[in-house]
Amino acid sequence: MSEPESNPPVRTVASTQSEMTEIILPNDTNTLGNLLGGRLMHFIDLTGAMAAYRHSRTHVVTAAMDHIDFIRPVHLGDLLTLKSSVNRAFSTSMEVGVKVWAENTRTGTVAHVASAYLVFVASDEHGRLTRVPELKPETPDEIRRYHDALRRRQHREAEQARRKQEKLAASALEESKA
Numbered sequence: 297m298s299e300p301e302s303n304p305p306v307r308t309v310a311s312t313q314s315e316m317t318e319i320i321l322p323n324d325t326n327t328l329g330n331l332l333g334g335r336l337m338h339f340i341d342l343t344g345a346m347a348a349y350r351h352s353r354t355h356v357v358t359a360a361m362d363h364i365d366f367i368r369p370v371h372l373g374d375l376l377t378l379k380s381s382v383n384r385a386f387s388t389s390m391e392v393g394v395k396v397w398a399e400n401t402r403t404g405t406v407a408h409v410a411s412a413y414l415v416f417v418a419s420d421e422h423g424r425l426t427r428v429p430e431l432k433p434e435t436p437d438e439i440r441r442y443h444d445a446l447r448r449r450q451h452r453e454a455e456q457a458r459r460k461q462e463k464l465a466a467s468a469l470e471e472s473k474a
């Protein structure tokens with residue numbers, strides 16, 4: 297018998313894979329007729345959250361969006377396709393990767409336009425952080441992303457600690473001037 301959907305001990309990357317397609321309309325673009333960066337980040341956040349929901353099966357909030365590359369512009373009328381999956385689950389957080397392609401509807405040309413990594417944190421309906429199931433990578437690509445996700449987490453933590461130190465040093469300097 298298969299595991300109950302509500303609380304499995306382990307999930308596969310495939311079970312988290314999510315996809316969204318949007319047509320780029322005038323309201324999504326800047327004065328050059330290109331997709332706005334903020335709008336693209338919104339689509340990335342939504343598609344990333346879908347994978348996180350599928351992994352955690354609970355509420356999730358976006359804790360971080362990092363390493364976003366805008367590779368080329370997306371034009372009015374293009375079809376934007378975003379694909380996401382969980383790269384690694386930690387205790388209450390999950391790193392999700394999102395890749396984005398744009399299709400020119402007249403020529404059919406498809407180009408990779410952006411990639412991003414996001415961290416989502418799972419919580420219950422009262423906002424209490426919740427443990428998430430383990431993620432089991434299966435394919436060589438999934439295993440590579442799983443290991444890379446730990447390195448990025450360590451990098452994020454080091455960066456957070458560095459910023460905290462900088463803030464402390466700045467307020468100590470302010471206090472010494474007062």
Ligand SMILES: CC(C)(COP(=O)(O)OP(=O)(O)OC[C@H]1O[C@@H](n2cnc3c(N)ncnc32)[C@H](O)[C@@H]1OP(=O)(O)O)[C@@H](O)C(=O)NCCC(=O)NCCS
Binds near residue numbers: 358359387417425
């Ligand atoms: C994200 C949030 C829940 C973390 O809360 P917190 O009390 O700082 O939690 P903790 O320090 O105990 O960390 C909990 C988990 O979040 C991760 N986390 C916290 N801040 C993070 C950050 N800036 N980047 C990446 N991961 C982060 C921790 O690594 C930890 O993961 P783990 O349990 O898997 O080890 C909290 O900062 C928050 O609610 N932020 C606002 C979220 C939001 O409104 N998002 C936009 C709308 S959805």
